[in-house]
Amino acid sequence: MPQTHNEHAPLNLSLNSVKQSLTNHLIFSIGKDPITATDRDWFFTLANVVRDRLIEGWMETMRRYYENDAKRVYYLSMEFLIGRSLMNSVLNIGFIDEVKQACIDAGVELDRVTELEFDAALGNGGLGRLAACFLDSMATIGLPGYGMGIRYEYGMFNQKIENGWQVEHPDNWLRYGNPWEFPRPEVLYPVKFGGRVVEYRNEHGRMHHHWMEDDEVMAMAYDTPTPGFGAKTVNNMRLWSAKASRDFDLKYFNEGNYIKAVEDKNESENLSKVLYPDDTTAMGRELRLKQQYFFVSASLQDIIYRFLKHHSDFGELPDKVAIQLNDTHPSIAIPELMRLLVDNHDLEWDRAWDITSRTFAYTNHTLMPEALETWPVSLFEAILPRHLQIIYEINQRFLQGVMHRFPGDTELLRRMSIIDESRGRRVRMAHLAIVGSHHVNGVAQIHSDLMKTTIFADFERYYPGKLTNITNGITPRLWLNQANPGLAQLATRHIGKGWITDLGKLRQLSALADDSGFQAEFRAVKRANKEKLAAILAHKLRLDVNPDSLFDVHVKRIHEYKRQLLNVLHVITLYNRIRSNPALEVVPRTVIFGGKAAPGYAMAKLTIKLINDVADIVNHDPATRGLLKVAFLPNYDVSTASEIIPAADLSQQISTAGTEASGTGNMKLALNGALTIGTLDGANIEMKEEVGAENIFIFGLTAEEVARTKNDGYDPWSHYHANSELKWALDMIASGYFSPDQADRFLPIFNNLTRDGDHYLLLADYNTYIAAQERVDSLYRHPEQWTRCAILNVAGMGKFSSDRTIGEYASKIWGARPVL
Numbered sequence: 040m041p042q043t044h045n046e047h048a049p050l051n052l053s054l055n056s057v058k059q060s061l062t063n064h065l066i067f068s069i070g071k072d073p074i075t076a077t078d079r080d081w082f083f084t085l086a087n088v089v090r091d092r093l094i095e096g097w098m099e100t101m102r103r104y105y106e107n108d109a110k111r112v113y114y115l116s117m118e119f120l121i122g123r124s125l126m127n128s129v130l131n132i133g134f135i136d137e138v139k140q141a142c143i144d145a146g147v148e149l150d151r152v153t154e155l156e157f158d159a160a161l162g163n164g165g166l167g168r169l170a171a172c173f174l175d176s177m178a179t180i181g182l183p184g185y186g187m188g189i190r191y192e193y194g195m196f197n198q199k200i201e202n203g204w205q206v207e208h209p210d211n212w213l214r215y216g217n218p219w220e221f222p223r224p225e226v227l228y229p230v231k232f233g234g235r236v237v238e239y240r241n242e243h244g245r246m247h248h249h250w251m252e253d254d255e256v257m258a259m260a261y262d263t264p265t266p267g268f269g270a271k272t273v274n275n276m277r278l279w280s281a282k283a284s285r286d287f288d289l290k291y292f293n294e295g296n297y298i299k300a301v302e303d304k305n306e307s308e309n310l311s312k313v314l315y316p317d318d319t320t321a322m323g324r325e326l327r328l329k330q331q332y333f334f335v336s337a338s339l340q341d342i343i344y345r346f347l348k349h350h351s352d353f354g355e356l357p358d359k360v361a362i363q364l365n366d367t368h369p370s371i372a373i374p375e376l377m378r379l380l381v382d383n384h385d386l387e388w389d390r391a392w393d394i395t396s397r398t399f400a401y402t403n404h405t406l407m408p409e410a411l412e413t414w415p416v417s418l419f420e421a422i423l424p425r426h427l428q429i430i431y432e433i434n435q436r437f438l439q440g441v442m443h444r445f446p447g448d449t450e451l452l453r454r455m456s457i458i459d460e461s462r463g464r465r466v467r468m469a470h471l472a473i474v475g476s477h478h479v480n481g482v483a484q485i486h487s488d489l490m491k492t493t494i495f496a497d498f499e500r501y502y503p504g505k506l507t508n509i510t511n512g513i514t515p516r517l518w519l520n521q522a523n524p525g526l527a528q529l530a531t532r533h534i535g536k537g538w539i540t541d542l543g544k545l546r547q548l549s550a551l552a553d554d555s556g557f558q559a560e561f562r563a564v565k566r567a568n569k570e571k572l573a574a575i576l577a578h579k580l581r582l583d584v585n586p587d588s589l590f591d592v593h594v595k596r597i598h599e600y601k602r603q604l605l606n607v608l609h610v611i612t613l614y615n616r617i618r619s620n621p622a623l624e625v626v627p628r629t630v631i632f633g634g635k636a637a638p639g640y641a642m643a644k645l646t647i648k649l650i651n652d653v654a655d656i657v658n659h660d661p662a663t664r665g666l667l668k669v670a671f672l673p674n675y676d677v678s679t680a681s682e683i684i685p686a687a688d689l690s691q692q693i694s695t696a697g698t699e700a701s702g703t704g705n706m707k708l709a710l711n712g713a714l715t716i717g718t719l720d721g722a723n724i725e726m727k728e729e730v731g732a733e734n735i736f737i738f739g740l741t742a743e744e745v746a747r748t749k750n751d752g753y754d755p756w757s758h759y760h761a762n763s764e765l766k767w768a769l770d771m772i773a774s775g776y777f778s779p780d781q782a783d784r785f786l787p788i789f790n791n792l793t794r795d796g797d798h799y800l801l802l803a804d805y806n807t808y809i810a811a812q813e814r815v816d817s818l819y820r821h822p823e824q825w826t827r828c829a830i831l832n833v834a835g836m837g838k839f840s841s842d843r844t845i846g847e848y849a850s851k852i853w854g855a856r857p858v859l
């Protein structure tokens with residue numbers, strides 16, 4: 040390689056260098072005089088200063104991987120929920136002090152400027168944020184990991200609350216430009232759609248398939264450097280944007296139809312226009328399938344191009360490339376790689392299949408039947424006719440194997456088939472992903488166990504050892520070091536800063552759990568964080584809350600299975616107790632909700648309205664004597680999460696047991712010193728093991744009991760009639776106590792929880808939930824005991840670093856190693 044890469048002017052992290060860059064960028068990149076520069080100009084200036092200092096590490100990293108011929112990991116995901124990058128990069132590079140000082144010297148208010156960055160909200164929730172934490176961990180441990188996804192022009196909608204209702208507003212996050220991305224107009228791949236398949240025999244008599252597509256869209260790469268902690272390794276996230284293909288335009292231009300050509304150009308560029316804001320039901324929407332194939336096809340072309348730069352034998356592909364499918368969303372990659380190998384590179388089917396199935400692995404993130412993707416065969420036929428043929432071939436060979444092992448079991452074949460014949464022929468993407476992958480993992484132990492015993496039980500029997508568990512994690516860089524500098528500095532003062540890259544070190548804090556001096560410091564940090572959040576609530580909601588009250592936090596997507604309504608039933612119960620007993624000594628509480636509802640999910644949207652209507656009544660009723668406040672903080676996203684989580688005392692993780700695959704918010708809150716009130720669901724179970732049963736408030740039916748209860752014929756009315764406080768709360772909802780302007784507004788909620796069967800067993804768990812909340816109150820009355828417990832929660836979160844998670848993927852699934 041030519042050694043020309045070190046000839047540019049040196050950049051460094053010294054204060055002088057940073058100050059020089061700041062002035063230079065403001066003038067020469069932004070084109071502004073310091074006299075007229077706005078805060079936004081300063082944001083872009085700072086972003087440029089920081090970006091400059093990522094690039095050398097980025098290039099060095101890419102060279103290092105190239106020179107080592109390292110095995111590369113491609114994390115294919117429809118979603119990357121990154122949030123803001125400025126402070127993350129500054130902290131990972133490690134020059135926060137210099138940046139702060141340079142800003143002071145330039146008269147720039149850093150805190151105000153960082154607020155101007157739009158969140159990169161290219162994800163819905165847990166699955167997308169997990170992908171972002173994984174990128175951070177891969178870079179931190181030096182693993183050659185590439186994020187690949189879609190550069191949506193509009194990310195997750197902005198949620199506004201109007202008159203208590205959620206209203207969605209478009210997220211035009213690229214409006215002022217994105218300083219972190221590098222457009223690569225030369226990295227451009229065609230992606231085809233539609234048409235038909237022509238079969239022919241070549242001169243050697245071998246059958247060939249030629250796909251005569253009728254649409255073509257170009258995928259253009261945008262690269263974003265993603266630094267690990269210390270920024271020794273700077274990995275790449277490559278997102279694809281749809282551009283109209285020139286050929287396609289020409290067809291109409293030649294016919295003289297200029298307007299039609301431009302219209303079609305717009306249409307094909309719609310592919311990367313918007314993120315589907317739905318993580319609850321898999322709607323078989325044509326545009327979504329096209330988005331999936333679009334980014335998968337471009338990614339695979341790119342992966343193969345890079346592979347072929349130093350290899351010629353596709354047999355080596357599984358040794359040089361691991362592709363992780365983040366849920367089934369990119370699982371069209373399996374037939375696509377088969378197509379590329381068989382149709383374009385002339386490999387025999389069996390050899391291509393061996394290569395393909397040793398390259399892919401699939402992560403399942405949900406057991407909920409309505410979220411499992413299936414596509415109508417007819418839609419596939421119309422958009423990806425060749426892929427449908429390949430899926431049929433995969434399925435036929437697979438079912439032959441099943442038949443061979445379990446002769447005569449046609450029911451088994453029907454259940455395991457990639458094609459569901461029962462509901463008007465649909466392609467089951469999860470089955471395709473399992474058959475085409477060497478490993479399939481769930482995201483917490485209970486989830487993986489349930490995966491093996493319920494939805495994928497047949498596959499567990501057929502492919503013993505293929506299904507496995509890798510418990511989720513979160514990055515300590517964002518969720519402690521950056522979001523909670525007070526607690527981070529406290530930990531560092533006492534145990535050193537090793538925890539940032541080795542979270543297990545937090546265990547050392549257990550020794551300080553009873554130390555009154557440390558307790559006081561710990562409480563002071565929490566108190567300061569609560570004051571900051573109180574100021575935000577005052578500013579955004581014009582709501583005054585008492586920072587000494589217990590901050591009870593429930594933040595996550597709004598979904599029936601996550602049971603925000605169970606929390607509301609507790610709030611109403613508390614309200615009734617306070618009102619009816621003026622002498623009652625209650626622990627003052629501020630109950631904080633945050634989360635978005637899928638735009639088409641009526642029950643979730645009505646839940647938001649109920650929370651806001653309850654807040655209206657409760658917050659203004661003098662009978663509460665200020666002891667109870669309810670707040671719905673709008674537009675829960677990565678940035679607001681970073682403000683709320685450090686201020687939480689109590690973390691609500693109350694999904695019906697067996698429904699929340701893992702949860703990751705549970706980990707973030709506990710890492711920031713909140714105690715968990717939760718069910719034995721998802722990663723809560725493993726958190727309990729780590730912090731000890733005495734330091735977590737567990738309640739409710741277990742997953743087994745939930746299954747049994749449903750089996751035995753669950754009757755919500757029996758709970759309604761057996762518990763007067765529950766009945767009272769439900770009747771208030773039904774009768775319009777909280778909606779005096781429209782008495783029947785919340786009748787659908789009442790009906791859902793009673794007449795319609797209370798699918799998520801809120802009423803069955805109500806009693807134990809209320810009892811658990813009483814235990815919370817009792818403990819909160821003893822600040823030393825509470826603080827001890829909170830410290831032990833922080834100390835016990837080491838397991839839940841995404842560094843540990845990524846280490847397990849690397850060794851158990853990817854066969855990849857850090858390249859340092």
Ligand code: 26W
Binds near residue numbers: 167404699700
């Ligand atoms: C519309 C199709 C669809 C269906 C499901 C889109 C997105 C989904 C995701 C699987 C939803 C999701 O984010 N699942 C969450 O994944 C987290 C990371 O593993 C887990 O911690 C959560 O428990 C799980 O709900």
